[in-house]
Amino acid sequence: MQAASSIGTSLDFYLFVSFALFTIGAIGAMTRKNMIVLLMCIELMLNAVNLMLVTFSTYYGNGDAQIFVFFTMVVAAAEATVGLSIIIMAYRNLKSIDIDMYNQLKN
């Protein structure tokens, strides 16, 4: 433990926060029924993974992981755009964004 030259706090604290964020996002994706809130929980999980990548990138002094975080943000932006337009289209069909209304997709 080199306390004097450390940036911030220890590594496992950030990893703990990242794991907890991922778990909260997963629980939200399993409990909520609003489709927009489901997309938001997915964003939460993506951010947890981003936080972990940045943590390891800073720890190992390697910039590649931060490039991966950049690409994750790009993919998240594209995913949110397409997902929200799908939600708008589904709302026009059934006048509801409750996820249980769409179980007819399996037939």
Next chain:
Amino acid sequence: MSLQIISIILGSLTLASALMVVLSKHPVRSVIYLVITFFFITAMYIMMNAQFLAIVNMIVYAGAIMVLFLFVLMLLNLNKEVEPMNTRGAQLAAFIAGGSLFLVLITALKDTLILGQTYRQQDNNIGLVKELGNLLFSKYIVAFELTSILFIAAMVGAILLAKREKQIIE
């Protein structure tokens, strides 16, 4: 050490606002709490000296994506109807599943060698724009160019999905 206290406060605030995203009944409040969560995550990036990602996180997530979410929520105008919640059993099952996922992750963390280690100091400026730009435009140039194709595909797909349905209704 004051930095440790700051990061512990930041981490607990992040987790609290993330919990409020899941727990609040109203979707607009969920969006607002998600923006607050992204602000705290941005602050954690700054504490880890990832300055480029902090700015990008602020602009792209808290600026663009969350405005898009809020815009769609306002567009659909869901204020009247109350969101039906899952049954107690399903919620309990979800909490048990999430809790065991968290337990597995923490146990995996506990068995690694990185426990209690602090950051290495040797290369402090990897998070700056200059270093990341050098990486992005030399080693990852193909992926960067493919990203533009992905964006064009997403844009065309979003416009097409939103427009075709309108024509059918008319």
